[in-house]
Amino acid sequence: MRYLRPNTAAEAAQSLADEPGVTRVLAGGTDVLVQLKAGMVEPDLIVDIKHIDGIRSITAEAGGFRIGAAVAGAELGAHAGVKALWPGVVEAFELIGSTQVQGRCTMAGNLCNGSPAADSVPALVAAGAVARIVGPKGTRDVPVRDIPTGPGKLSLTKGEIITSILLPARPPRSGDAYLRFIPRTEMDIAVASAGVSLTLDAAGKITAAAVALGAVAPTVRLVEAASAAIIGTKLDDAALSNLMQAASAACSPIDDKRGTIAFRTQVAGVLAKRAALIAYSRAGGSK
Amino acid sequence: MMDTGHKRIFKVVGTRPPRPDGIDKVTGRAQYGADVSAPGMLTGRILRSPHAHAEIVSIDTSAAEALPGVKAVVTSKDFVFQDDDFFRDVQENCMATAKALYDGHAVAAVAAVSPEVAKAALKLIKVTYKQLPHVTDVDLAMRPDAPVVQDGRSLETVPAGMSANVTHHSEFGHGDLASGFAKADVIVERSFTTAATHQGYIEPHACLAAMNADGRADLWCCTQGQYNVRTLCAALLGLEASQLRVTASEIGGGFGGKTTVFIEPVALALSRKSGKPVKIVMTRDEVFKATGPTVTSSIDVKIGMTRDGRITAGEAHLRYSGGAFPSGTVDMGGQAAFAAYDLAAVRTFGWNALTNRPKEAAYRAPGAPQAIYAVESVIDELCQNLNLDPLDTRLKNAAKKGTLSSYGPTFDDIGLIATLEAAKKHPHYTAPLAAGVGRGLSAGFWFNFGGNTCVTMNINTDGTVSVTEGNPDIGGSRASISMMAAEELGVPYDKIRTIIADTASLGHNDVTDGSRVTFAVGLATIKAAQDAIAKMCARAAKLWGIDAEAVEWVDGAAVPAGPNAGKFPPMSLAEIAAVSFQTGGPIAGHHEFHADGAGVSFGVHLCDVAVDRETGATKVLRYTVFQDAGRAVHPAYVEGQMQGGAVQGIGWALNEExxxxxxxxxxxxxxxxYRVPVASDLPPIDTVILEIPNPGHPYGVRGVGETPIVPPLAALSNAVSRAVGVRMQSLPMSPPRILAAVMAHDAKV
Structure with a gap:
């Protein structure tokens, strides 16, 4: 097994592209090291991207923030600007792992691990976040929702790495929130989850909304019908009921050791409702 | 809460000195199983079956043996054939012969110069399996058409015509059930299931084995009983006990799960074959797959009650599976099920069935939590049906001194009524309940063991005392034994150090189990102290020129017994020890015996829970443990046992399976x-210690370590059932299970 620590994204991409064997990209390592220890993967090449210039910084950009691919959870959680603009994304990211894991784990890594249960991904999708990808053929920007294609599968091609994620600017009177269900209070993986982002008009009526569900389908699911159920409303009981139904209807989960189909389907709706209420309140709406 | 019936005034017992292992543990100096190393040591790794049930057609180890760096490969052929069923089962569990009986069952092992080479060697061992149909559910395993896990293992207690998986049947009780049920105003009959749970100790099994060419061997391992390890390994390897010395490491949790062997005989076999020391450390995955979880159970309970809350009859049918090997744990379930109650008619019927699961090991009060969960759930439902107070109802039926217990003996002094009354007057029981919150309670019981025990106490010439005992300390026994020695000798606690001997340095001691150590080793320590005191009195008598009978021991010193004995100033332990070489040589006390008289222990747990009806999530809001400790030698450790048992029980009730x-x-x-509770899942666990002295111990000590895992299962289930308005009948009450019950209930309403 070879270990490389390139200083540029282009160099990292080229090394990964040139390696004929199994490769892994190492950022925080909170997934890769666990997989190595468990014998789930035996890579021929590990490329550590933490030393790429700028990859650990958070920079303001066009009213939003660009989050470097090696920014750890604890670092984002301490960034007042991002927390104020996208509190739901930050709270989702901060739910990953333990305090120790928070010192290492990254949103880009969470995304690239490809788990349908990844905590930060539904919040990023609801936020309309965009990943910047560097590959052997250059740089491209892709919405986060288009990155996962199935459990453990991504739309990235060989040699491509994510170098940053852009959280866009947003209108005033906007709010977002993320909730997950786990059987414990921490140190666990989502059995179902929901990220909601919405914007209100001056009267408190929802003018735009995005509802993304995790752990209830092979990939994160952006549910248009759920958004439609609350746009134009003030989250009255009928809207919430419609939201729950739309969210549950969008689920196609599996039965496994963490939860049943019926459980995930029901709880995804409940979480969407509860996350919407929090996002509504954060946007300045009152009920 | 302290009783006043016991006359003795204690000076050390009942205080809370710092724990003797505390500094080593918090500074990382404590030597656990994996911390021991030897020059030239090899890494041992075990190849495990990926199948639940499979015939082992062949094992080809040649490619692994040819790999550079591999020093030994062993299979079942490297162990001595065992005639005795008990030893053969232990051996078969350590290394499969003809069949792999569960996922993770060991089939071969390697010793190599590095972990990497050992791992590569495992991949080169070619095992040809023929997969067989499997069964992991106890009720399915009892069906006549079930796949047979092992044939020919049924005891004569099992009626003909049942599945060959049914290995054991037992009945306990007394009285006439039919007439008892005829007297009932209400009868409730329910069925329950509980999942297998693991002890979840933090330290995985680890050992280092070194066998020399002359056949002498040393073994260091984390275990609850080094003598039992010696007995088992000596048999499996064909060694004499004197040639195998076993040293117990510091232990990172046991809870019963480290009372047998898994990797130790394998490491010895690898060391014998390679001629080098071999260390094996289990991964967590191996701990779960191939050590010993609890039984799984399926239980039917029927209880009749009068309108005013008197139980007229109780009946239970218990079906347990201890995995792929015969187990008698259901006996303890059958005996414990109704032990808390004074009943005219009671009977339990127990069955064990084989399944393709790992061989059960002990886990805190083995067999009792499952049975008592079922019984206490039905009593709670009867209380709801009859609108009775659950504590008053239990008080009305509580066993007391003179009660013919449901399992045979007549109880001596026991603390159940005092424990129930303590719960009744505690503010928790009368605190108002918020909407949607359920309050549950359960009584619990455990027998407690005594057993073979041996203690030596050396009086050092500087006036300090070294106590040598043979039971690994899993719950604070070094502190409590030092305290009892200090109490009896009349010297300060900090003058005493208690160590745990290897098997060559002290006579046999039974495993640290059955909550026996503070009781039995404590009793042996008191007797060893009395032995040393007699010798010290004789030395003083010799110096004073009077008869030894004319000297007595008061407050840590020899004094003349009465005015006729002569006038001499008291001679302290330190003074006698300082001149011991001039008065006859070193002084030591010793005691060896089979301890009887372990007093049973009862507990009552009370808890409040809130259930999220939309997700099925349970939050434990408040939890209080009441338990009779007989005499709490070191109350902080007793409280720790009560809290730890409650926490493990909460995990069992809510998520572990x-x-x-x-x-x-x-x-x-x-x-x-496998979800054990994390700290943030739990409320503070409040404790109330009752002290109803055990007549079988001079200080009144009862074992306390196991009883506290018994009541939480029903306490939680009763609280959740009351919170959601649905009687829960399966553990764990994981959120999907609760949500399904709530949705089914709401759909009907």
Whole structure:
């Protein structure tokens, strides 16, 4: 097994592209090291991207923030600007792992691990976040929702790495929130989850909304019908009921050791409702 | 809460000195099983069956043996054939012969110069399996058409015509059930299931074995009983006991799960074959798959009650599976099920069935939590049906001194009524309940053991005392034994150090189990102190020129017994010890015996829970443990036992379970998906210690370590059932299970 620590994204991409064997990209390592220890993967090449210039910084950009691919959870959680603009994304990211894991784990890594249960991904999708990808053929920007294609599968091609994620600017009177269900209070993986982002008009009526569900389908699911159920409303009981139904209807989960189909389907709706209420309140709406 | 019936005034017992192992543990100096190393040591690794049930057609180890760096490969052929069923089962569990009986069953092992080479060697061992149909559910395993896990293992107690998986049947009780049920105003009959749970100790099994060419061997391992390890390993390897010295390491949790062997005989066999020391450390995955979880159970309980809350009859049918090997744990379930109650008619019927699961090991009060969960759930439902107070109802039926117990003996002094009354007057019981919150309670019981015990006490010439005992300290026994020695000798606690001997340095001691150590080793320590005191009195008598009988021991010193004995100033332990070489040589006390008289222990747990009706999530809001400790030698450790048992029981009740797939393979062999509670899941666990002295111990000590895991299962289930308005009948009450019950209930309303 070879270990490389390139200083540029282009160099990292080229090394990964040139390696004929199994490769892994190492950022925080909170997934890769666990997989190595468990014998789930035996890579021929590990490329550590933490030393790429700028990859650990958070920079303001066009009213939003660009989050470097090696920014750890604890670092984002301490960034007042991002927390104020996208509190739901930050709270989702901060739910990953333990305090120790928070010192290492990254949103880009969470995304690239490809788990349908990844905590930060539904919040990023609801936020309309965009990943910047560097590959052997250059740089491209892709919405986060288009990155996962199935459990453990991504739309990235060989040699491509994510170098940053852009959280866009947003209108005033906007709010977002993320909730997950786990059987414990921490140190666990989502059995179902929901990220909601919405914007209100001056009267408190929802003018735009995005509802993304995790752990209830092979990939994160952006549910248009759920958004439609609350746009134009003030989250009255009928809207919430419609939201729950739309969210549950969008689920196609599996039965496994963490939860049943019926459980995930029901709880995804409940979480969407509860996350919407929090996002509504954060946007300045009152009920 | 302290009783006043026991006259003795204690100076040390009942205080809370710092724990003797505390500094080593918090500074990382404590030597656990994996911390021991030897020059030239090899890494041992074990190859395990990926199948739930398979015939082992062949094992080809030649490619592994040819790999550079591999020093030995062993299979079942490297162990001595065992005639005795008990030893053969232990051996078969350590290394499969003809069949792999569960996912994770060991089939071969290697010793190599590095972990990497050992891992590569495992991949080169070619095992040809023929897969067989499997069964992991106890009720399915009892069906006549079930796949047979092992044939020919049924005892004569099992009626003909049952599945060969049914190995054991037992009955306990007295009185006439039919007439008892005829007297009832209400009868409730319910069925329950509980999942297999693991002790979840933090330290995985680890050992280092070194066998020399002359056949002498040393073994260092984390265990609850080094003598039992010696007995088992000596048999499996064909060694004499004197040639195998076993040293117990510091232990990172046991809870019963480290009372047998898994890797130790394998490491010895690898060391014998390679001629080098071999260390084996289990991974967490191996701990879950191939050590000993609890039984799984399926239980039917029927109880009749009068309108005013008197139980007229109780009946239970208990079906347990201890995995792929015969187990008698159901006996303890059958005996414990109704032990808390004074009943005219009671009977339990127990069955054990084989399944393709790992061989059960002990886990805190083995067999009792499951049975008492079922009984206490039905009593709670009867209380709801009859609108009776659950504590008053239990008080009305409580066993007391003179009660013919449901399992045979007549109780001596016991603390159940005092414990129930303490719960009744505690503010928790009368605190108002918020909407949606349920309050549950349960009584619990454990027998407690005594057993073979041996203690030596050396009086050092500087006036300090070294106590040598043979039971690994899993619950604070070094502190409590030092305290009892200090109490009896009349010297300060800090003058005493208690160590745990290897098997060559002290006579046999039974395993640290059955909550026996503070009782039995404590009793042996008191007797050894009395032996040393007699010798010290004789030395003083010799110096004073009077008869030894004319000297007595008061406050840590020899004094003349009465005015006729002569006038001499008291001679302290230190003074006698300082001149011991001039008065006859070193002074030591010793005691060896089979301890009887372990007093049973009762507990009552009370808890409040809130259940999220939309997700099925349970939050434990308040929890209080009441327990009779007989005499709390070191109350902080007693409280720790009560809290620890409650926490393990809460995990068992809410989330912990072995989950098997349709392929019979374990789905959750790790702490991510085998969910023990984390700190933030739990409220503070409040404790109330009762002290109703055990007549079988001079200080009144009862074992306290196991009783506290018994009541939480029903306490939680009763609280959740009352919170959601649905009687829960399966553990764990995981959120999907609760949500399904709530949705089914709401759909009917």
């Amino acid at each position: 072995y989950i098997y797939g349709a392929d019979g393979r374990l789905q959750n062999a790790g702490f991510l998906d």
